[in-house]
Amino acid sequence: MASTSVRIDTVTKRYGDSIAVDGVSLAIAKGEFFTLLGSSGCGKTTLLRIVAGFLKQTGGRVLFGDTCIDDLAPQHRNTGMVFQSYAIFPHLSVVDNIAYGLRARGLKAAEIKRKVDTYLELTRLSHLGHRKPRELSGGQQQRVVLARAMVIEPDVLLMDEPLSNLDTEMRIHLRTEIRALQRKIGVTTIYVTHDQEEALLMSDRIAVMRGGRLEQVASPHDIYNRPATRFVASFIGENNFLPAVHRGEAGPGHVRLELPGGQFTAKLRGDLPAGALEAAFRPQDIELCPPDGGGDGLVGTLADIQFLGGTVRYAVDLGGGHLVQVAGSNRSGVALPAIGTRYRLGVSPAAIALFAPEVA
Numbered sequence: 001m002a003s004t005s006v007r008i009d010t011v012t013k014r015y016g017d018s019i020a021v022d023g024v025s026l027a028i029a030k031g032e033f034f035t036l037l038g039s040s041g042c043g044k045t046t047l048l049r050i051v052a053g054f055l056k057q058t059g060g061r062v063l064f065g066d067t068c069i070d071d072l073a074p075q076h077r078n079t080g081m082v083f084q085s086y087a088i089f090p091h092l093s094v095v096d097n098i099a100y101g102l103r104a105r106g107l108k109a110a111e112i113k114r115k116v117d118t119y120l121e122l123t124r125l126s127h128l129g130h131r132k133p134r135e136l137s138g139g140q141q142q143r144v145v146l147a148r149a150m151v152i153e154p155d156v157l158l159m160d161e162p163l164s165n166l167d168t169e170m171r172i173h174l175r176t177e178i179r180a181l182q183r184k185i186g187v188t189t190i191y192v193t194h195d196q197e198e199a200l201l202m203s204d205r206i207a208v209m210r211g212g213r214l215e216q217v218a219s220p221h222d223i224y225n226r227p228a229t230r231f232v233a234s235f236i237g238e239n240n241f242l243p244a245v246h247r248g249e250a251g252p253g254h255v256r257l258e259l260p261g262g263q264f265t266a267k268l269r270g271d272l273p274a275g276a277l278e279a280a281f282r283p284q285d286i287e288l289c290p291p292d293g294g295g296d297g298l299v300g301t302l303a304d305i306q307f308l309g310g311t312v313r314y315a316v317d318l319g320g321g322h323l324v325q326v327a328g329s330n331r332s333g334v335a336l337p338a339i340g341t342r343y344r345l346g347v348s349p350a351a352i353a354l355f356a357p358e359v360a
């Protein structure tokens with residue numbers, strides 16, 4: 001497998017007055033599984049299509065290794081593509097679909113057979129080689145698309161929502177399979193999805209996009225645990241957001257905050273934003289404690305319980321319209337509390353992130 005690094009250098013794409021991709025710069029390492037994540041219209045498909053060569057950018061450059069590829073036609077970029085618009089050929093068998101790109105490149109029959117056999121095995125399609133696409137399940141068809149994209153040994157593999165047309169079970173199964181396959185052959189991969197779970201599970205790094213720009217580029221762990229912006233904190237996973245007022249220092253790197261229902265100490269992750277503040281903390285980082293036990297915390301009343309089997313969700317009302325979501329686990333032999341119980345919500349200082357509120 002050749003595999004190369006990819007550099008996207010201040011790439012912009014305009015459509016008339018609107019801007020789909022706005023000065024994006026990214027360096028993707030050789031062999032990396034890199035995901036562009038964002039909601040509909042954020043520009044991720046546009047960026048991927050620019051890398052593929054289907055769209056010409058308004059400004060900026062794309063490099064594979066040290067080579068600028070902007071003037072190369074899509075078929076000369078040596079990319080493997082798994083796009084929704086890139087369906088398999090219905091009249092060709094699985095083997096012929098996979099062999100297609102190799103024949104187009106003029107490889108010898110014996111070499112084509114060897115490579116096709118390898119990828120049939122890697123994608124677990126060996127027993128289905130003679131079948132036509134209509135005789136395959138959706139997941140099997142998608143594995144043919146994958147094998148066809150990978151068998152040409154592309155420098156870069158580009159995938160746009162490859163699992164979106166499959167049912168949940170097949171999606172969950174295939175995302176693990178795609179990642180394992182990518183690791184095995186080590187191809188640099190750019191993957192587009194709006195599904196955050198998919199992104200967190202599969203990627204080495206994720207770029208969260210919004211309005212054509214990058215909000216944060218980091219490992220899944222950092223994206224989740226150290227969101228750089230309020231948008232990322234609200235987009236990835238679940239967070240409680242509460243207005244906070246800075247009440248002074250609380251030891252090195254810590255600040256005291258006044259929130260609805262009481263006070264918290266928060267560990268600073270960077271500079272304290274100027275002006276108004278919002279504190280963010282995740283439902284699973286909250287401990288329900290007795291209200292009069294002393295220590296830090298916000299005091300409120302249990303307003304709702306959702307029993308979900310293994311987990312239990314609590315909604316705690318702090319007054320003034322502020323409801324906090326708490327995630328707990330259901331332990332055998334432990335009774336559920338009664339609605340109306342008073343609690344102090346304990347949160348570790350390191351689990352609190354501070355942001356300037358978003359201006360609507």
Ligand SMILES: Nc1ncnc2c1ncn2[C@@H]1O[C@H](COP(=O)(O)OP(=O)(O)OP(=O)(O)O)[C@@H](O)[C@H]1O
Nearest residue numbers: 015019020038039040041042043044045046047194
């Ligand atoms: N041909 C076009 N002409 C004008 N605007 C376009 C065109 N193609 C895309 N756009 C706009 O560019 C923006 C980015 O689109 P893009 O398809 O890249 O988003 P996306 O994040 O991939 O969304 P989705 O997940 O819905 O495909 C959107 O606002 C879209 O409306």
